[in-house]
Amino acid sequence: MTDPNRFLKGLLVANDATQAMQTAVEQVREVFECDVSWTGVLHDSLLQMGAYSGLSTSEMAAAWRLEVGAGIGGRTAQLGRPHKSIDYQHDARRVTAKRLIDNEGIVTVLVVPILAADRTLGVLYAASRTARRWTDGEVERLETISHYLAVRLKQLDVDGRVEAEAVAQRRRADEAAAGLRAASELVNSLTHGQQIESALDTTATAARARIELRDDQGQLLHAAGPRRTDTQKALFSGELESGSGLYISLLSEDSQQSTGEPAVRLIYDVLRLQLLRLRERDRTTENLRGELLDQLLTGRIVDPQSLIRRLAAIGMVDLARGARALVIGTNDQEAVISARLIDDIRSTFPRCLVEHRDDRLVVLFASQPAPSEELERRLSDLLGRERQRRGDAAGPIVIGIGRASTELIDISMSYDEARAACEVGLGGDHRTEDDVLSARSLGIQGLASLPLTQLRTTVADTFGPLLDSDHRRGTQHLATLRTYLAHDRHIPGTAADLRVHYNTVRNRVARIEALLAVDLDDVDDRFRVETALRMESVVRALSRRATYAVAP
Numbered sequence: 363m364t365d366p367n368r369f370l371k372g373l374l375v376a377n378d379a380t381q382a383m384q385t386a387v388e389q390v391r392e393v394f395e396c397d398v399s400w401t402g403v404l405h406d407s408l409l410q411m412g413a414y415s416g417l418s419t420s421e422m423a424a425a426w427r428l429e430v431g432a433g434i435g436g437r438t439a440q441l442g443r444p445h446k447s448i449d450y451q452h453d454a455r456r457v458t459a460k461r462l463i464d465n466e467g468i469v470t471v472l473v474v475p476i477l478a479a480d481r482t483l484g485v486l487y488a489a490s491r492t493a494r495r496w497t498d499g500e501v502e503r504l505e506t507i508s509h510y511l512a513v514r515l516k517q518l519d520v521d522g523r524v525e526a527e528a529v530a531q532r533r534r535a536d537e538a539a540a541g542l543r544a545a546s547e548l549v550n551s552l553t554h555g556q557q558i559e560s561a562l563d564t565t566a567t568a569a570r571a572r573i574e575l576r577d578d579q580g581q582l583l584h585a586a587g588p589r590r591t592d593t594q595k596a597l598f599s600g601e602l603e604s605g606s607g608l609y610i611s612l613l614s615e616d617s618q619q620s621t622g623e624p625a626v627r628l629i630y631d632v633l634r635l636q637l638l639r640l641r642e643r644d645r646t647t648e649n650l651r652g653e654l655l656d657q658l659l660t661g662r663i664v665d666p667q668s669l670i671r672r673l674a675a676i677g678m679v680d681l682a683r684g685a686r687a688l689v690i691g692t693n694d695q696e697a698v699i700s701a702r703l704i705d706d707i708r709s710t711f712p713r714c715l716v717e718h719r720d721d722r723l724v725v726l727f728a729s730q731p732a733p734s735e736e737l738e739r740r741l742s743d744l745l746g747r748e749r750q751r752r753g754d755a756a757g758p759i760v761i762g763i764g765r766a767s768t769e770l771i772d773i774s775m776s777y778d779e780a781r782a783a784c785e786v787g788l789g790g791d792h793r794t795e796d797d798v799l800s801a802r803s804l805g806i807q808g809l810a811s812l813p814l815t816q817l818r819t820t821v822a823d824t825f826g827p828l829l830d831s832d833h834r835r836g837t838q839h840l841a842t843l844r845t846y847l848a849h850d851r852h853i854p855g856t857a858a859d860l861r862v863h864y865n866t867v868r869n870r871v872a873r874i875e876a877l878l879a880v881d882l883d884d885v886d887d888r889f890r891v892e893t894a895l896r897m898e899s900v901v902r903a904l905s906r907r908a909t910y911a912v913a914p
Contacts, residue, residue: 373510379403379520383413386511390488391415393503398468398489401511402428402435403520404482409439412484422462433457435485438473442482444505446472446496450489472496474508478516486511538625544568545628552636561640562586565633569626571597571614573633578607591615598630602637610634651676655715658726659687661774669770680713680728687764687777688725688741689784694757699723703748710740722784726773729766734800737763741798760787763800778811785903806896814904817897824894827877839877842870844895851882 369389376382383401390399398416402409409428417423431440434455438445447453448470450463468489476483486508488500519525548568552561558575566573566587572594575584588594590613599611612630654672657663658681670682688707690699704716704723711727718724741761748759762784764776779801786806787799801809809817822829828839842860846867849855857867871882880887 369507370510373514376514376518379515379518380413382511382514382518384415386486386507387413387415389507390486390504393507394488394500396488396494397491398466398487400426400487400489401476401484402426402439402487403484404430404439409435409485416489417466419462419465422466426462428457434471435473435487438475438485439482442475442477444472444474444501446470446501448493448495467491470494470496472500472504474501474504476508476512476515478512483512483515483520540625542625542628545625545632548629549632552632556640558637558640559584559586561633561636565629569612569614569629570616571612574611574613575602575637576609576611578609583608588615597626602634603641606641608637610637651715652717654678655717655724655726658685658715658770658773659719659724659777661771663770666770678713678715678728681715681726681773682770684729684766684768685726685773685776686729686766687773687780688727689762689764689777689780690723690725690759691721691762691784691788692757692759693788699759700748700751702751703744706744706747710744722781724777724780726777734763734802738798738800745797758788758797760784761798762787763798765801775811779806782806782809782900782904786899789899789903804896804899805892806900809893809897809900812897814901817901821894821898821901824890825878825898828874831877837870839870839874840898842867843874843891846871847882847888847892847895 369385372385372389373382376385383403387399387401390396396416398414400414400417401412403412407430409430411423411426414423428436430436434445434447434450434453436457437455445455447455450456450468450471456463466489469491470493471487471489473485473487476486486504488496488504545568548565551564551568562573562575562584563586569587572585572587572590574582574590576582594613594615597612597614600609602608602610610633612626612633654669654676657669663669670679673679673682690703692699699718707716707725708714711725714725714727716723716725741763745759745761752759760783762780762782764778764780764783765772767773767776783799783801783804783806786804787797825840828843831837831839838860842856845859846853846856849859853864853867853871857864860867875882878891880891882888882891
């Protein structure tokens with residue numbers, strides 16, 4: 363009678379699968395008093411010799427192999443239940459290559475599977491060289507030995523599943539850690555990004571996937587990452603925000619990526635949050651820009667410090683330290699300022715606010731230390747490129763430049779001057795062909811910020827009789843006066859410019875002096891008249907009227 367505890371102890375002290383199987387086959391021979399016992403260990407679809415006891419030849423120990431499903435042992439492994447044979451040499455279930463068994467002189471065999479849960483690890487043989495009938499009790503005892511062996515083999519990881527699972531878990535852990543690091547780096551990169559397109563490109567690189575942004579009609583708005591293929595699957599897809607009409611999808615060809623991966627989900631959620639942040643920032647910035655620009659251009663500033671803080675919030679605090687206004691316009695009602703020109707302006711003046719007001723483009727930019735001549739040259743270059751894009755048939759574009767302001771309250775004066783310079787330039791009153799004009803170059807500096815009603819009153823007080831004569835009688839006294847002073851009171855030049863006779867100009871000048879009660883050779887009278895002419899140019903340009911009639 364054998365001691366089962368000794369067998370179990372032998373299994374427990376076994377350091378590897380071979381020692382455990384050797385303990386089992388020796389136990390089988392002792393319990394069943396049989397001649398031979400061996401184990402076949404399953405490797406893929408082939409049973410190979412694991413351990414043996416009682417073999418008389420070394421050939422079988424070295425060469426025994428059996429495919430799963432073939433022979434008695436192979437069927438045992440395949441079906442997972444015991445098989446026995448009382449006449450092994452004539453058993454029809456034997457494989458064709460039976461020489462190894464015959465050389466051992468084996469007559470009867472009993473084979474049971476070595477089962478660990480739902481997996482077959484191998485088979486356990488009990489064999490005799492003499493005739494023998496295997497009883498049901500012997501089958502149960504062999505299955506018991508096989509069961510204990512299977513438990514120990516599983517502990518020793520004979521099939522490598524534990525090690526494989528450990529390796530897989532380590533790989534998944536490494537991939538998860540790498541994914542989280544990538545997600546962390548992505549978060550850091552996205553927080554420094556300012557454009558939706560760059561956010562999509564950065565995320566596509568981090569996720570090794572394709573990112574698509576579509577509208578509610580399915581129209582592709584932007585794509586980043588690999589080209590679209592039929593083998594890509596959508597890991598995540600959904601509306602950016604309820605009611606937004608924007609849909610974002612993350613697609614990948616990597617079969618190992620899945621929606622269950624925390625890193626992939628984190629990357630998708632981080633991208634959604636960044637896109638929502640950028641959209642909200644753009645909406646807030648546009649509203650804030652419009653509101654701030656309106657305060658700066660009108661001069662209605664209640665709390666300067668609050669305004670400075672709000673400028674800082676949109677990255678425009680430099681405007682509080684010094685700013686300058688531009689007004690860009692054209693007389694062509696069908697023409698619009700091109701997006702390319704706006705892009706050029708933004709590139710030339712990175713810190714700027716740009717807004718369309720009526721049919722003019724208003725630009726407010728931080729003052730630069732460059733002299734006015736350099737500024738005018740750069741603006742002329744921008745207009746030159748715009749003219750090339752528009753063609754010769756398009757009407758002229760004029761840029762009005764305001765003064766450089768050093769205080770917030772002065773920005774409105776810079777805007778008034780830029781607007782007046784632009785309108786006067788478009789009105790054609792200036793005698794140069796320049797398309798970049800300033801209030802200073804036009805001699806209207808300081809006038810543009812005066813209330814329009816005050817300018818009109820001054821013009822009417824100064825030129826009332828002339829305006830009345832021009833309106834009632836169709837005379838051209840005001841135009842003659844403007845041209846005469848522009849030619850520094852040179853009658854021949856004035857006559858040539860107006861295309862009238864010399865005496866006509868002389869008579870008109872005399873009539874003008876009489877109507878206005880002035881002497882144009884007198885410095886004070888001439889200064890007052892020239893100032894009023896500049897005011898009239900501003901009034902006419904800003905009010906879009908060609909002449910002003912004053913009642914007698």
